[in-house]
Amino acid sequence: xxxxxxxxxxxxxxxxxxxxxxxxxxxxxxxxxxxxxxxxxxxxxxxxxxxxxxxxxxxxxxxxxxxxxxxxxxxxxxxxxxxxxxxxxxxxxxxxxxxxxxxxxxxxxxxxxxxxxxxxxxxxxxxxxxxxxxxxxxxxxxxxxxxxxxxxxxxxxxxxxxxxxxxxxxxxxxxxxxxxxxxxxxxxxxxxxxxxxxxxxxxxxxxxxxxxxxxxxxxxxxxxxxxxxxxxxxxxxxxxxxxxxxxxxxxxxxxxxxxxxxxxxxxxxxxxxxxxxxxxxxxxxxxxxxxxxxxxxxxxxxxxxxxxxxxxxxxxxxxxxxxxxxxxxxxxxxxxxxxxxxxxxxxxxxxxxxxxxxxxxxxxxxxxxxxxxxxxxxxxxxxxxxxxxxxxxxxxxxxxxxxxxxxxxxxxxxxxxxxxxxxxxxxxxxxxxxxxxxxxxxxxxxxxxxxxxxxxxxxxxxxxxxxxxxxxxxxxxxxxxxxxxxxxxxxxxxxxxxxxxxxxxxxxxxxxxxxxxxxxxxxxxxxxxxxxxxxxxxxxxxxxxxxxxxxxxxxxxxxxxxxxxx
Numbered sequence: 422x423x424x425x426x427x428x429x430x431x432x433x434x435x436x437x438x439x440x441x442x443x444x445x446x447x448x449x450x451x452x453x454x455x456x457x458x459x460x461x462x463x464x465x466x467x468x469x470x471x472x473x474x475x476x477x478x479x480x481x482x483x484x485x486x487x488x489x490x491x492x493x494x495x496x497x498x499x500x501x502x503x504x505x506x507x508x509x510x511x512x513x514x515x516x517x518x519x520x521x522x523x524x525x526x527x528x529x530x531x532x533x534x535x536x537x538x539x540x541x542x543x544x545x546x547x548x549x550x551x552x553x554x555x556x557x558x559x560x561x562x563x564x565x566x567x568x569x570x571x572x573x574x575x576x577x578x579x580x581x582x583x584x585x586x587x588x589x590x591x592x593x594x595x596x597x598x599x600x601x602x603x604x605x606x607x608x609x610x611x612x613x614x615x616x617x618x619x620x621x622x623x624x625x626x627x628x629x630x631x632x633x634x635x636x637x638x639x640x641x642x643x644x645x646x647x648x649x650x651x652x653x654x655x656x657x658x659x660x661x662x663x664x665x666x667x668x669x670x671x672x673x674x675x676x677x678x679x680x681x682x683x684x685x686x687x688x689x690x691x692x693x694x695x696x697x698x699x700x701x702x703x704x705x706x707x708x709x710x711x712x713x714x715x716x717x718x719x720x721x722x723x724x725x726x727x728x729x730x731x732x733x734x735x736x737x738x739x740x741x742x743x744x745x746x747x748x749x750x751x752x753x754x755x756x757x758x759x760x761x762x763x764x765x766x767x768x769x770x771x772x773x774x775x776x777x778x779x780x781x782x783x784x785x786x787x788x789x790x791x792x793x794x795x796x797x798x799x800x801x802x803x804x805x806x807x808x809x810x811x812x813x814x815x816x817x818x819x820x821x822x823x824x825x826x827x828x829x830x831x832x833x834x835x836x837x838x839x840x841x842x843x844x845x846x847x848x849x850x851x852x853x854x855x856x857x858x859x860x861x862x863x864x865x866x867x868x869x870x871x872x873x874x875x876x877x878x879x880x881x882x883x884x885x886x887x888x889x890x891x892x893x894x895x896x897x898x899x900x901x902x903x904x905x906x907x908x909x910x911x912x913x914x915x916x917x918x919x920x921x922x923x924x925x926x927x928x929x930x931x932x933x934x935x936x937x938x939x940x941x942x943x944x945x946x947x948x949x950x951x952x953x954x955x956x957x958x959x960x961x962x963x964x965x966x967x968x969x970x971x972x973x974x975x976x977x978x979x980x981x982x983x984x985x986x987x
Contacts, residue, residue, distance in 0.1 A: 435647035440655075443640055443648035444750060447486040450632040451475045454625040455488030458556055461621035463614045465860055466559050466827050470853040473558035475625055477633055478503055480550050483753035485649050493850045494533060494781065495557045497730030500753055502539040503553060504725070505531030509588035517543040517550060520595030522623055524605075526563075527587040528579060529773045533726040534780050535583045536560050536570035540591075540622040544633045551642060554629025556622040560615050561814075561825045564608035567945035569814025569825050571778070572903025574681070574942040576719045578774040584608045591623070610823040653754030660749070661703035661758050663740035667798050671699045675711070676790035678783050678809075679910045681718055682940040689716050691910060692768060694783065696790045700798075707732050707791065709763035709770075719776035719905075720783050720942075721768050724761075727780045728769045731787040732761050734850040739795065739802045779942065781851060782907035785809050785832075788849040789913075796916060805835025805880060806913025807848050808889050808922060808959030811906025811941065817898055819866055826865045828894070829853055830906065830956040833887030835880065835913055835922070836964030841974070842887030844874055845958065866897040870953065875923070875960055877984030880912075882919030882963025883970050885978070885985050889925060889958025896954075901947045908959040909941040919963025920986045926957040960986075 454475035462468045474495035475488040482503035487496040506525050510516060525531075526538040536559050544552040559570065564584035566573045576582045584605070591601045605619065606612040637645050673696065680690040695711030709728070715721045722728050733756060741749050749755075763769035768783055785807070792803040811830035816823065829851075834842040847853045858869045871893035880886035904927065913922040927939040930953050948954070963985070978985065 435644060435651050439644065440648040440651040443636070443645055444486070444652045446636045447477055450477055450629055450636065451486045451488040452490070453632065454554070454556065454629045455490040457628050458558065458621050458625040459490065461624055463617040464561055465856050465864070466561060467618055469856045469860055470829060472853045473556065474499060475556045475629065477629055478553040478555060479646070479649055480552055482507065482553065483653065485652070485752050487751050492852050493734040494730060495537060496751070497734055497850065498531060498533045498726040499539070499555050499557060501531030501725040501729070502555065502557065503541060506541060506588040515588070518594050519543070519545040520592065521590055522592035522626060524586045524589050524591050524619070527585050528723045528726060528777045530587055531725050533723065533730070534777050535579065535585065536563060536778065538563070538586065538619065540619065540626050542626045542630050544630050546634055546637050546642060551637060552633055554626045554633060556625045558618060558622055560618060561827055562609045562611050562615060567903055568610055568816035568823060568901065569827060569903060571812040571814045571827060572905045572943060572945065573778050574719060574903070574905055575944045576776040576778060577717050579776050580774060582719060582776055582778045611825055652750050653752050656749050656752050656754035657757045660737070660740060660755055664700060664705050664758055665703045667700045669700050669702070671697055672794045672797060673697045674790050674794035676786045676793070677911045678720070678786045679907045679941045680716070680720060681942055682910055689718055694768070694786045694790050696787065696794045698791065698794045704758055705736065706760045706762070709767065712763060712767045712769045715766055715768055715771040715775045717775070719778040720780065721771035721775045721777050722780040722783050723777055724763055724770040727784045728763060728787060729761055731784040731850050732791060733759060735788040735791045739792065739799055742802060779905040782809065782905060785849050785851070786907070793916070800917065801838040803916070804837040804842060805882065805886060805916035805919050805962035805964040806922060807834050808832035808887070808913050808925065808961050809906065809908035810847060810851060811904060811925065811956050811958065813902055813904045813954070813956060815865065815867060815894065815900065815902050817866060817900030819898065824865055826861065826867065828856065828892065830892055830958050831855060831890045832908065832958045833889045833922070833961040835886045835916065835961035836882045836884030836919060838964065839884065841885045842879070842961035844888040845890040846887070866900070868895040868897055869893070870895050871955065875957060876982060878923035878960035879983065879985045880915050880920045880922035880961055880963035881967040881985040882915060883965030883967065884963070886913065886922040886961030886963050888983065889960050891955065891957050893953060893955040896948050896950055896952050899948070899950050901945055902954060903945040904943040906941045913959055913962040915962040916964050918966040920967065922960035922962045923986065925959040928955040931955045
């Protein structure tokens, strides 16, 4: 670090108490933005699952805070979104003006992937650019090849994944750009819902602009900048302190993802993620050399917006676990001790315009493999193999209009030191909430006929793996679905003597003569009224020697009907 917490660069010297007060004010702004966005949104993916983020950034685009409701996969890329917007402005000769609102989702300009759309607004005080208010959220259908914004698994490039909005001003100087909004509305099957969600984002962004200006008016610009530098430096120092406790050296692991199991070209399935972590003092470098080459199908990961987020979130979680450490503000200071590299042309650093829409599948494997690489030096912090997720886009026609519903099928965590793995949760850097059955059935012609934990699949260990979920949907009208997911071919591995968990599965019309076993990625498929889709999440790996499991824990599992792998 080049500056101490008491004499921050970029602002006036500030005392810790004032910095904490201003930091609390910044966090409150982001949280209030999150409540406004969730309450005004139309879709369940934002309103219920909370697949969104809200943040305030400084005039350089550095993130200062985030809403506590934010999912890491939405909040993590925000600094990258702003950097991408600035890069695009430089290419086209544009600039920020008071009253602007920009929409942005280009995966090669910092965005996570096409359906995750950011709205950004600058904050000006006395004519000076002092910061940015930003929201990101997942949108259900935006010029998608087939209904829904997931499962577009036949896309051969990013143009086929949907509408690319690269730093487009939807409001300019305070005036609404109706042409831009018409283009968006004309390129979605569900304009009332998508545009409604976007307008909720704009409302949240404008709230952030107003509140940041009020905070600066209360404390003064130099104090707010000083506090921001202080807090970023503090977050950096807290992370560096933990890195310094690790032995210097390089630690490696590899993981595998299904890819496209039914693809005729074997180069598109059973793909490798390779991670090498080098610790040197308080610096940590993650190298992804050895990861499989990019493919012409959408599981490539933007290096900025997905790969970096998977690494940052995993390291922050392991090194600054809130159970063992005081809370540390999530801001750009946490990025400073970490560097990342990946070969250009690999899954982890694809060349434009390689498709990326299903990037969460492979990003979760990066996070899981990174944990396994650090297991020898952080045995008390890591989990055994984690069960990956599936996302299904259900769709159809009702009363002459298209409906789309996106369902997240939970995975599970592996066992970890002192605790069994978590059951049926959205894992690692995604971390959204499930959608209530009552909400699904009241809005869509779908019936949830089964929602339960997998039985008999947990990896055995001193601490067993978590259980995945079973979700079964019956179509009450003709419709269709597409699916992206992973974890059907490779069970989550055990750790320190624990056994592996079980892989996931997808079944069409289970228990009938028409039962069909499907892969983990499925292009849009039409189905008839009465047909049933069952999705099964993987169960996590076990941690430690199963012979050392507490007999009381075994008895509790037996009483609860929880089965583990033999």
